[in-house]
Amino acid sequence: MIDNENGKVNFKMAKKAAKSETPANGAAEAQGAAPSLSVLTQYIKDFSFENPNSPNSLLPKEKQPEISININVNANPLAETDYEVVLNIQAKAGEGKDMLFNCEMSYAGIFRLVNIPEDAKHAAVLIECPRLLFPFARHIVSDATRNGGFPPLMIDPVDFARLYQSRMAQMAEAESAKATKS
Secondary structure: OEEOOOOEEOHHHHHHHHHHHOOOOHHHHHHHOOOEEEEEEEEEEEEEEEOOOOOHHHOOOOOOOOEEEEEEEEEEEOOOOEEEEEEEEEEEEOOHHHOOEEEEEEEEEEEEEEOOOHHHHHHHHHHHHHHHHHHHHHHHHHHHHHHOOOOOOOOOOOOHHHHHHHHHHHHHHHHHHHHHHO
């Protein structure tokens, strides 16, 4: 609760209000509670922007450079309900001596999943969590390329559900290939 007269937060009142909203039978309520996915924090875990051929790379070019973008998602459990999800983005313009820029970033978030069925957690962590992180990571890459002297690189939206399905299919193929070799 905020005291409007002096702008201070009154923690005693806030705690008391929170306690009164908690049901007496918390365990019974938790079983019927709605599933929730919360972002606890998000951050740049690793970042690199290289402009290896500057200032020549900043001069006008006759043709558009080839731009390659790779996106990958990894997740690590931190606790029973908490997961670190890392969105890895690599964006390159040009190759070798014609390289204009190379941007690599690992953008992460810590997420809390509560009352989500076990069979749905894997998909939630690898689809919904990166979907929430992506707009922030996209903005950072755009700003970095612009600040590096190039037009902002606007990465197209990513279908993380399709990416997840593709990854699961690859893992299933690898498992079946492994099983047939045995």
